Amino acid sequence: MAELPLDQVRTLLAVVDEGTFDAAAAALHVTPSAVSQRVKALEHRTGRVLLMRTKPVRPTESGEIVVRFARRLAGLERDARAELGMSESGEPTRLSIAVNADSLATWFLPALTRVPRELRLGFELRREDEDHTAALLREGTVMAAVTSSPDPVAGCSVRPLGRMRYVAAASPGFAGHRLGTRTGRTVTGHTGTGPAETDPGLRDLLAEAPVVVFDRNDDFQDDFAARLLGGRGASPLRHSVPTSEGFVEAVAAGLGWGMVPEAQAGPLLRAGRLVGLAPDLPVDVPLYWQQWKLDFPALAVVAEAVASAAAEALRPAPGS
Secondary structure, three states: OOOOOHHHHHHHHHHHHHOOHHHHHHHHOOOHHHHHHHHHHHHHHHOOOOEEOOOOOEEOHHHHHHHHHHHHHHHHHHHHHHHOOOOOOOOOEEEEEEEOHHHHHOOHHHHHOOOOHHHOEEEEEEEOOOOOHHHHHHHOOOOEEEEOOOOOOOOEEEEEEEEEEEEEEEOHHHHHHHHHHHOOOEOOOOOOOOOOOEOHHHHHHHHHOOEEEOOOOOOHHHHHHHHHHOOOOOOOOEEEOOOHHHHHHHHHHOOOEEEEEHHHHHHHHHHOOOEEOOOOOOEEEEEEEEEEOOOOHHHHHHHHHHHHHHHHHOEOOOOO
16 A cells, blocks of 8 residues: 655645645745655655645645645644654644634634633634635645534534624615615514515615625625515625625625624614614524544644633524
8 A cells, every 4th residue: 555655745735735836845945846746746646636736726635635634644743742842942833723704803813812822822714704614624724613514524523602693784874865764674573484574665775775795705695685585685786895894894884784793783783883774683693613533632722712702702502
């Protein structure tokens, strides 16, 4: 059976982490030609293409297997060096985590401040939609992730964190212009199984007024509009603002309506910069913590810190 040379495995991991062959070469203190030769040799040895030569590079399905192996190997080597007293003085440990933008803008960073500083962890955060963070786990790009899926990625454990609530909101001027004096009126008790009996002005706003979205993949506002309009999404007139803070400011500035995280909407609602469009119809998104099943004490400490902060900042998970 063919062995996997450790220098080639480490080189593949460096290329995936750094994004390009040149950057990996700089990180490894070798030439780009040496990096390319090692990767090609590993592909020849495994009989599989391991990398998609894009910018940044991405591992193929076979490459994901090798990357996960490489990252586990790096963790085991780090622990062994520490137990043998071979670690360099003050040598930090890098921990890669995928997290969605809204969590990153609200409760997640305070969670990381709960991790003891003496662990000397360097966090490498990858921002990704909560529906897609699990893909980074599968690729081996990250060791842990905040996801919206309760189904664990192969080789990972999963635990519920809670529910992040969103509310449909707009600036008072925007809502007043579109809805007049009817702002915020909606029939209570709607289950979400069919069109809600909303104020006609609200239905017109959702169908025709400008809407703020995070990016072209963001269908959150469309799903909410479809819930009230019986399948019809939000207006095609939309503004894409790809940061959580910028998204909220765009809504508060009157560019359009949008689904705003409760934690960010609360202060603006109290200050009168936002008004709720359908206060009886919030949307809750369940969040989960997934991480590799590794005997890695630092990762366990981070997981506890994240779970503790989430319990305080998010709404309880169903059944908890």
